[in-house]
Amino acid sequence: xxxxxxxxxxxxxxxxxxxxxxxxxxxxxxxxxxxxxxxxxxxxxxxxxxxxxxxxxxxxxxxxxxxxxxxxxxxxxxxxxxxxxxxxxxxxxxxxxxxxxxxxxxxxxxxxxxxxxxxxxxxxxxxxxxxxxxxxxxxxxxxxxxxxxxxxxxxxxxxxxxxxxxxxxxxxxxxxxxxxxxxxxxxxxxxxxxxxxxxxxxxxxxxxxxxxxxxxxxxxxxxxxxxxxxxxxxxxxxxxxxxxxxxxxxxxxxxxxxxxxxxxxxxxxxxxxxxxxxxxxxxx
Numbered sequence: 001x002x003x004x005x006x007x008x009x010x011x012x013x014x015x016x017x018x019x020x021x022x023x024x025x026x027x028x029x030x031x032x033x034x035x036x037x038x039x040x041x042x043x044x045x046x047x048x049x050x051x052x053x054x055x056x057x058x059x060x061x062x063x064x065x066x067x068x069x070x071x072x073x074x075x076x077x078x079x080x081x082x083x084x085x086x087x088x089x090x091x092x093x094x095x096x097x098x099x100x101x102x103x104x105x106x107x108x109x110x111x112x113x114x115x116x117x118x119x120x121x122x123x124x125x126x127x128x129x130x131x132x133x134x135x136x137x138x139x140x141x142x143x144x145x146x147x148x149x150x151x152x153x154x155x156x157x158x159x160x161x162x163x164x165x166x167x168x169x170x171x172x173x174x175x176x177x178x179x180x181x182x183x184x185x186x187x188x189x190x191x192x193x194x195x196x197x198x199x200x201x202x203x204x205x206x207x208x209x210x211x212x213x214x215x216x217x218x219x220x221x222x223x224x225x226x227x228x229x230x231x232x233x234x235x236x237x238x239x240x241x242x243x244x245x246x247x248x249x250x251x252x253x254x255x256x257x258x259x260x261x262x263x264x265x266x267x268x269x270x271x272x273x274x275x276x277x278x279x280x281x282x283x284x
Contacts (some may be wrong), residue, residue: 016129022263034250038261047257057235057258060242061265063149065217070153071217073161076209078157079164084194086165087172101162108159112226116142117225142228145235151237152227156217160163164209165270170199171205207277211270218266239265 029047051057082100086093103111118124126138130223142150158254175198183193199206221240224230230237230245237245239262246255 025256026260026264028253028270029260031255034252034254036250038151042245043253046107046170047253048261050256051254055244056234056237057261058238060142060237064238064265066261067149067156067220068214068217070155071220072210073152075161075213075217076164076206078161079209080168080206082161082165083168083172087169098164101166103159104163104166106159106230108220108222111155111227112160112223116227119151119155145232148228148232152224153217155227156220156223159223160213160216164213167180167209168202171202175201197279203277207274210277211273214265214273215270218262218269 008010028040030044030045031040032047049101053143086097086100120126121138121140121143125141129137139147142148179197183197188196200251210274219240220238221244224236224238224241225244228236230241243255243258244261246252246257
């Protein structure tokens with residue numbers, strides 16, 4: 001029984017700080033709770049019905065999915081490419097690894113405020129484009145409703161690509177060198193080794209990195225709050241920004257219900273993605 005006692009403190013903390021708040025959130029989403037009310041009235045699914053009648057919820061869900069797909073695809077695609085390059089014997093590769101991983105340790109708020117100045121109409125990016133003769137590409141990156149969501153997604157990719165790179169590097173370093181050397185002796189090209197040896201072995205790491213990237217991007221808040229605040233015109237309102245605004249307007253029960261919707265959406269998509277990618281890894 002003694003191993004149980006070692007696990008018990010962590011289990012108690014996890015229950016108090018995660019399980020209980022999650023379950024209580026489900027309950028409060030079925031009530032009209034507010035910190036300013038003396039009594040809490042059970043209303044059932046009325047709030048969910050009202051939420052699904054609003055266009056704002058669907059817009060927030062759509063923006064969240066677009067944002068999550070862009071971030072997950074590019075973060076993992078660039079992460080794989082960087083890992084493959086920095087797994088080779090290059091001069092100063094440890095320095096490059098540190099440089100690419102450095103943004104991950106920064107606060108998302110700090111990154112957001114920093115890129116607010118970089119992407120400003122008079123910011124560094126537009127000045128650089130004008131300097132190299134590409135003034136036609138200058139834009140109000142965070143003020144244009146058509147591109148603001150994509151601009152913030154690019155910032156997210158910049159910040160977290162190093163995290164995916166680190167996961168893929170760990171996976172690459174676990175591949176047997178004898179296996180790769182045998183493939184070289186058999187006359188395979190690098191692309192053949194990448195396709196038939198490296199990527200199939202790396203699939204479990206790909207699955208973990210993709211799911212973590214998707215969950216993190218669907219829960220995004222600080223970066224968008226610091227850069228656009230959900231604007232312009234609601235173009236970058238994702239679910240957590242939508243929830244934040246509900247609480248800001250005093251609609252605590254609606255905000256809690258929207259949070260439950262986000263929780264369920266992330267859970268369902270994550271499970272489906274794990275099953276899909278796990279099946280693909282087994283076939284490979």
